Amino acid sequence: MQFRFMTPWLLVLPAVGWLLVFNIWPALNTVVLAFTNAKPLGGGHFVGLDNFTRMLDDSQLADALVNSIVYMVICLPLLTIAPLLIAVLVEKKLPGITFFRTAFYTPVVASAVVVALIWGWLLADRGLVNGLAQQLHVISGPLPFLTDRWLLLISAVSLTVWKGLGYYMIIYLSALGNVSHELHEAAAVDGAGPVRRFLAVTIPGVRRSMLLVSILISVSALRVFSELYVLSGGTGGPGGRDTSMVMLIQMYSRGFSGHLGYASALSLVLFVVTIGPMLLLLWINRKAD
Amino acid sequence: MARGGGFNSTSHGEKILRYALLLVVLAITIGPFLWQLSTSLKGLGEDVYTRTPSFLPDQPTLSNYGEVARTIPVLSYAMNSLIVAAVVVAGNAIGATLAGFALAKLRFRGGRLVLGLFLATLVLPSEVTIISQYVTVRSLGLADTLLGVALPGAIGMLNVLLMRTAFQAIPADVDAAAIMDGANAWQRLIHIGLPSVRGMLSVVAIFSFIGAWDDFLWPLIVLTDPDKYTLTVGLQYLNSTFSSNPRLIAAGTMIAFLPIVAVFAALQRFFFKGVEEGAIKG
Numbered sequence: 227m228q229f230r231f232m233t234p235w236l237l238v239l240p241a242v243g244w245l246l247v248f249n250i251w252p253a254l255n256t257v258v259l260a261f262t263n264a265k266p267l268g269g270g271h272f273v274g275l276d277n278f279t280r281m282l283d284d285s286q287l288a289d290a291l292v293n294s295i296v297y298m299v300i301c302l303p304l305l306t307i308a309p310l311l312i313a314v315l316v317e318k319k320l321p322g323i324t325f326f327r328t329a330f331y332t333p334v335v336a337s338a339v340v341v342a343l344i345w346g347w348l349l350a351d352r353g354l355v356n357g358l359a360q361q362l363h364v365i366s367g368p369l370p371f372l373t374d375r376w377l378l379l380i381s382a383v384s385l386t387v388w389k390g391l392g393y394y395m396i397i398y399l400s401a402l403g404n405v406s407h408e409l410h411e412a413a414a415v416d417g418a419g420p421v422r423r424f425l426a427v428t429i430p431g432v433r434r435s436m437l438l439v440s441i442l443i444s445v446s447a448l449r450v451f452s453e454l455y456v457l458s459g460g461t462g463g464p465g466g467r468d469t470s471m472v473m474l475i476q477m478y479s480r481g482f483s484g485h486l487g488y489a490s491a492l493s494l495v496l497f498v499v500t501i502g503p504m505l506l507l508l509w510i511n512r513k514a515d
Numbered sequence: 516m517a518r519g520g521g522f523n524s525t526s527h528g529e530k531i532l533r534y535a536l537l538l539v540v541l542a543i544t545i546g547p548f549l550w551q552l553s554t555s556l557k558g559l560g561e562d563v564y565t566r567t568p569s570f571l572p573d574q575p576t577l578s579n580y581g582e583v584a585r586t587i588p589v590l591s592y593a594m595n596s597l598i599v600a601a602v603v604v605a606g607n608a609i610g611a612t613l614a615g616f617a618l619a620k621l622r623f624r625g626g627r628l629v630l631g632l633f634l635a636t637l638v639l640p641s642e643v644t645i646i647s648q649y650v651t652v653r654s655l656g657l658a659d660t661l662l663g664v665a666l667p668g669a670i671g672m673l674n675v676l677l678m679r680t681a682f683q684a685i686p687a688d689v690d691a692a693a694i695m696d697g698a699n700a701w702q703r704l705i706h707i708g709l710p711s712v713r714g715m716l717s718v719v720a721i722f723s724f725i726g727a728w729d730d731f732l733w734p735l736i737v738l739t740d741p742d743k744y745t746l747t748v749g750l751q752y753l754n755s756t757f758s759s760n761p762r763l764i765a766a767g768t769m770i771a772f773l774p775i776v777a778v779f780a781a782l783q784r785f786f787f788k789g790v791e792e793g794a795i796k797g
Contacts, residue, residue: 233700234623241614242629244670249636252647259647315536318525326537328783330544335779336772337729339747343754343768344551347761352564354550361567391544449642452731456751474642474732481646482736489646497643504638 405431606669615678718789
């Protein structure tokens with residue numbers, strides 16, 4: 227009898243251990259470290275709000291914030307709309323549709339590093355995109371996709387959108403299953419064409435999923451690291467220069483160049499920036515259940 | 516998803532249009548991979564920079580793959596990735612299943628508190644704690660080890676919640692009948708629980724594998740010894756140190772990419788089945 231009361235706790239014990247050691251403890255520790263001048267090898271003492279006041283004068287951080295926001299703002303509409311259109315395209319169960327669905331999902335399962343290296347080769351000065359564009363006389367010389375600050379950001383956006391298409395397509399696909407079929411039929415009877423039905427029936431039907439997707443995009447855009455890190459040649463700055471492109475790269479480079487405390491303070495800022503969309507997400511999920 | 520005829524019977528024109536659009540999207544999503552594959556198969560004698568690109572290599576060769584293996588220990592990198600992925604998959608399959616079952620089907624003191632804590636971690640992106648995470652792993656003496664790379668992700672909090680959702684879908688009267696028959700918690704888990712959560716379990720396993728195999732930032736932080744690199748970190752190393760030859764980088768990316776595609780292609784029906792059961796919600 228006594229054993230029976232123990233069983234549930236035995237079952238959750240490993241997961242609770244992981245929760246404490248790898249989630250709650252690091253979270254608390256981040257908060258503590260943010261108010262110290264700790265170095266990677268330990269030590270450090272309380273410095274109050276120093277790390278936070280330092281941020282105000284940090285021009286690299288300002289750049290990274292601007293980049294993160296621009297990146298997010300461009301990704302958001304593209305990744306909210308394009309996967310929905312693709313989901314509508316693969317919804318109808320035509321012969322071979324499973325192949326297309328799987329193929330469209332492939333960029334999602336590829337590592338960000340793999341994808342960034344492929345993109346780097348496509349967009350290199352002598353790569354396919356520049357080569358083709360010059361061949362067709364669209365441009366006279368190669369465009370510096372990977373070395374110009376803004377072009378690099380645009381290149382990263384194109385990579386993110388391409389890699390995300392399949393992921394959000396799947397979310398929309400499961401939402402489309404719930405869109406009332408009768409409404410579509412009624413609209414068709416009333417003479418509404420495919421575009422009209424898409425706007426008047428499909429979009430309202432997946433409204434909540436669109437909101438969900440746009441929140442997911444915002445949060446993941448703020449967390450981008452690998453794509454930009456690899457695309458820019460391992461420093462996070464355009465053309466391999468040592469300026470950090472986005473918030474997370476900034477945090478990484480500070481943390482491992484000896485400023486653990488400052489990096490932890492940056493982590494807190496990142497958390498504050500992402501918590502809004504995350505809470506909204508949870509709230510929507512709650513309402514959905 | 517069974518749908519009636521009439522309205523839904525696709526017209527010939529619409530079918531052609533749909534397939535045409537599908538092929539356009541296919542070219543966009545798969546094209547870059549094929550171009551990379553093609554580059555990796557082109558010999559040194561073939562100009563990869565040509566302005567009139569040829570998708571088919573003149574004389575396909577595997578020599579670039581051999582060259583990658585001579586430049587970086589790519590096989591042992593792949594082995595390292597595999598070890599990390601195996602630990603992560605096993606940990607999640609076992610840990611998340613046990614906890615998910617207890618949280619869904621057993622009532623116990625503190626259960627709600629535990630559930631609340633699991634839910635709370637969802638608003639905490641792992642990147643936010645990644646630096647303290649490193650401090651933790653180092654204080655466990657696991658810095659620069661594969662175990663240190665694998666351990667933090669070995670039980671994902673989201674996976675626990677996904678498994679809980681799957682177990683909750685088991686009708687209460689099935690459970691009640693089992694309890695009436697005198698089944699204890701373990702018997703209920705093994706004979707009733709496991710058979711009905713296979714879809715979700717495979718989604719959790721597939722995504723644990725993909726996540727571990729693809730991860731870059733965390734192994735980059737934990738590992739310093741180039742001999743212990745996982746494949747993604749090794750690729751970045753190859754790219755930043757020996758980037759003069761695009762054929763070489765292309766071959767390297769294919770070595771990292773092809774196994775994951777094979778795994779996904781082999782298991783995609785479980786994945787899409789799991790999706791239909793509601794694994795992907797956000």
